[in-house]
Amino acid sequence: MIKKEQFILSGSKDKTISGDLTYDDNYTNQPCILFIHGFKGFKDWGAHNQVAAFFAASGYRYFKFNLSHSGVTEAQPREVTDLDAFASNTVSMELLDVDTALNYIAHTYPLNPVYLIGHSRGGALAILKAANDDRVNKVITWSAIADFSSLWKKEQEEEWLTEGKIFVENARTKEKMPLNKTLLEDFNAHRDEFDILHAASKVKIPWLILHGDDDVNVKFSVAQQLAQSQPKAKLQKIQGANHVFGASHPYTGQDLPDHLQEVCDKSLAFLQKDN
Template identity: 40%
Template sequence: MKLTNMKYIGAKGRESQIDFESPEGFEYFDIVVFIHGYKGFKDWGAWNLVQDFFVSNGIGFCKFNMSHNGGTAEEGIDFPDLEAFAQNRYTYEVEDVKHVLDWLEKKVDLSNKKVHLIGHSRGGGISILSSDDERVTSVTTWGSISNIASRFPEGEILQKWKEKGFYTVKNGRTKQDMPHNYSLYEDYIENKETLDIEKKARNIKVPTLHLHGDIDDSVSLTESEALSLWTEGKLIVIKNANHTFCTHHPFEEEELPNKLHEACVLSLQFIECQKSK
């Protein structure tokens, strides 16, 4: 079974794109649900090759666009709907994961399968926050954030954001000015307890693995070190790997970059270890 650019209903009833592929010739298979990061989408960089890697190794693979990542149900690459992007918030992304698992459950019988979350960057934090779903067997983070509060401005900049109602971030690749409504911050304040990654990590009930590149210039290695401490999960530092494990967008090569391949192999080994538990 290979489903591409299907639709699921995410937060606030918004449609977004989703893919799922099951391995052929495997009566039993685990499933990876891949969670993209900030300013990301399911087809960014080499994520399609990541899907190929896991499926070829007998693991089902599901990846999706967050409902408010700036894509639409018709166009999932880059950011044609900046209004939706502006309305995004962390609670929406946690809710999206639940909706994705609901969608997946309608396509595949999950009663005899293990579902493993892999989250990149901000998606790693979302995977930790989603780990208490009873359908989740393990969590692997790639270059993950460990804290949401530190992502927000402070002092005068925060006050100006409140007064103006939004601020924009330049996307260096697409040259778009990508807006964030002040509701993003308000939603965090209103849901600070449920969006506390450290609290959730310290109380996590599933096994975790944390991978981080030693030359990551977007998210500090100290964040994965903190996650590893809180979850009591193993941290593996990948040498000479940047934030995206040396992939980029667009990515036109036919094989995974070496560092991303290393991350995939380590993640697969971790998932295989859960089969005997």
């Protein structure tokens, strides 16, 4: 029987991290999966709950959580509405949040292996953790970026520092979402630490890179860059898939979209294999 439990953790800058755990209590000694959502994403976006149920039915404890400055609130868990929090987010704070979630899992299930799955910017966070945290046993990236600064235009940076903020569009709602200059300042202050391709070269654990070849947000060539940085990683192309593997928000289907089902099947096979 699939069960779901909620948890609340203390996140960056006095914001909370809301998360949930999906599992099937018919299984014992379940490995733990921690899912990290992407930029403008959140734990209940699209088909994330159906994905959690898929892995739970296969014998895994599936944790997902909202990064503390995702802009999602407990009052409105399926939309980004706290634009002040969203604007003040930084990569440093996201990494602290991921560490907090890992601490929680390691403390609660100290004997169970831990695997990371990260989507888009969450994939980049997963790579950084996989390169530097020996609690992580395997890592899977879905549509991962290879450079945090790819999320904005280089020519925006001068105006950003001068004006204090820039705006990015939510493709679904067309809303203009603010980003404070603290994001750029944090990135510039930690350029070496946040070098995703360098971190990729240091990943020693089994790593599966999944990427659609019809991804207009993050080109398939980015996945090839990651694989070139770490030749031991396994790269698999999802033929015809977009950035979110056919999902949308809100997602009303009972079954996973075909491309996302393929991603889950390949991810499960990778986790079950003795790499």
